[in-house]
Amino acid sequence: MATLSVRRSSGRRRFGIRSERVVGDIVTVVDFVLVAGVALLAKWLYIGFFLSSQQEAEPYLALGVLAALIAVATFRSQDLYSIERLRQFRGAARRIAFGLGLASVIILSGGYLFKVSAEWSRGWMIIWILGALLVVLFNHYLASRFIRSWIKAGFFARNVAVYGSGEIAAKMLEHLSLADANQRIVGVFDDLTRGATPQVLLAGGLSDLIQTGQTVRIDEVLLALPMSDEHRLSKLVTQLSVLPADIRLCPDMAAFQMRPLGIVSYDGVPVLELVRKPLGDWAPFIKAFEDRFFAALALLLLSPLMICVALAIKFDSRGPIFFRQRRHGFNHQVITVLKFRTMRVTQDGPVVPQASKNDPRVTRVGKWLRRSSLDELPQLMNVLAGEMSLVGPRPHALAHNEHYSALLETYANRHRMKPGITGWAQVNGYRGETDTPDKMRKRVECDLYYIENWSLWFDLKILLLTPFFGLFGKNAF
Template sequence: MHFKSLLKKNTMSIIFFWCCIALIFKMGDFSAYYTRYFSSDVILNWFWAAPLSLASAQLVGRAVAPGLFRVQVLSRRMVIVGMNKQGLALARKVELAPYAGTAFLGFFEDRSVDRISRQERYRVLGKIENLTAYVKKHRVQSVYLSLPMTAQPRILEILDSLKDTTCSIYFVPDMFITDLIQGRSQSLCGVDVISVCDTPFRGFRDFLKRGSDIVFSTLILLMIFPLLLLIAVVVKATSPGPVIFRQRRYGLDGEQIVVYKFRTMVVTEDGGTVKQATKNDSRITPVGAFLRKSSLDELPQFINVLQGRMSIVGPRPHAVAHNEMYRTLIKGYMVRHKVRPGITGWAQVNGLRGETDKLEKMQARVDFDLDYLRKWSLLLDMIIILKTIRLVFKDTAAY
């Protein structure tokens, strides 16, 4: 019914504006005599064919566009915590906006079914205590908290539990909280929300970040191509095994990616247990020691950047086994995956490169990664790149 009324309204608008155009054309004809350049048949056919074509194109476009949109755009899965007036209003507006790129999965609500009116009884996914488990299992990208300010202790508890996920968190309605990551006011389908934990790369910022990655990685790969070939030959000639070491890491939104490096060890570990490289590690080949010291082993990751799996600057990706260990030990560890991992990062240029043999070192690295998310700018990326170049020539932490 909504589609039919909208189509009728748009068709009437086309007819009305076309009548206005015809009237203007006729009035202009008295003074300019434009009709002497065209036959009467051409003008008459134009008067009926043009509006009919516009109406037909609109009809076809509205029929085809939803399918094309679903093919080209992956909807972000969202849930709402709190089935109150604001939460219900947001849910209705999202459901009436098929082109918003958001798929509403349902509510989390602590009230019993008897306390929810019949009009509100739909898509209750569970109690709030089950929220984090559901977000992890179904890979929910956005969580909207529609809770009153009087529930502040409960809200803080929810935020703490969601720090072990990569979802973006928003408040509905407006409220203030500290420790925001890219906190800003925005709108979803006409409803104002405040982001609490979000990626800095939305809209033009995402275009700017990805565009700079493509341009710089392409130029760098063209310049270092002879060096890549030389290193590949040396690695292959000095030790048995593959030239490129492939390892699974966590990328954007916690999705697993494959990262490329020149092989620097006699082993290629990528299982449930991965031992970090240590000083005087017997697994490191003689050539590998030089490659790791000079960071030349990281050069193939510019291919990962071009593929869109990584960025030139961002939190360094850790082995999957390390991620699963540290996410249980460090609060907010998984938040660092709200951006693409980088070849170099804010933590690395602040003295946290190399082995993290103590939990405090990894905690400090995560703190710098989250600080990068809060402060990101293209200028900051350039500063990190320049510091990385300087660090390569005098760093003693990598081995």
């Protein structure tokens, strides 16, 4: 019999479970109060004390409250208030700085549009933002210290009993032992038929489990049995309902490869959800508005630059200004993508060699355009046409698509969303030549992460990071 180490709990310490959601909400409220309060404090220190001005405090408090709302919403969109994020202070500074930076940009933009920004003291705003950054960072540092100590003390731990002793139970226990899970296994129970051999160490049968649950706090009972054993499962649920505990069905072996996203009800019948359609509910309308609005604004603002680039291409080498290439778009539909021409040849056949370092096909102007990604600007017209998005997986030539689809199993999953001009892969440095499957695999991983975690704030984050991390790169030739 194979035995697995099980983290047992004596269960005698009957402290209640501290809610992770409550802790996250408390940190959220403290962040809000700190950001708004520092705005008022900065007003008193700089305007009242340093400048000796008798301005009203209400406008500055109102700005602080508005900025706090934007900052906290941005923090939440980055999952900054989950226990896993809060316990690890590493990376918090970047997320907090991004949230406060976005809040200040929106406040300044609104003040400029309504012509009231001239009334705000620049010194006050600098002190406010820097002060808010410091106090919010300190708040998250304290939270991380407390939460780590609470986790170590078991304040968030769930006492879990497992019923079942076969392959499913063994696999689940192995998974829990390897994962950074916050569970205590109080014991494994099963009522075996004569001659059956358990694959894990047993603490007793069903009666022992119920007796344990009546003397020791059990928060959850995992039924590690085949889903096909309906009669036994139904009977067990009825018998275990006497315990004040969650009863959950551990998935069959296939679910270890296909991680479910949740459970939905089909007219009262529970169905395990394995894959979720991206951009549900209002998301398609929000993303479409975002694309059309920002693409039109970008074309308006960048039209002088695009005209200069077009003239430079025309004077530099013979050929058209624009390069058109067929690529796969949403749901594998073929679209024609526009780019500024950067090569002396325009290839769109069954074999399209990727650009490499010192590629003789690249023109003098084209080399600069490719390094700066300015050759992608005409794709704003693809966005206005609804064929592309501002943010999404980068589209590849048809020949490259066929090549990498055969090499990477999840490559084609990128087409579940419209392709983008920029993306999560690009701001993480995965742009340019992909001469090895490993490079493309990293890019695909980023693309799939973006698809699974899309939000408006995620898009705005990528758009804000693109000028700093997504334009220039050593791999762009």
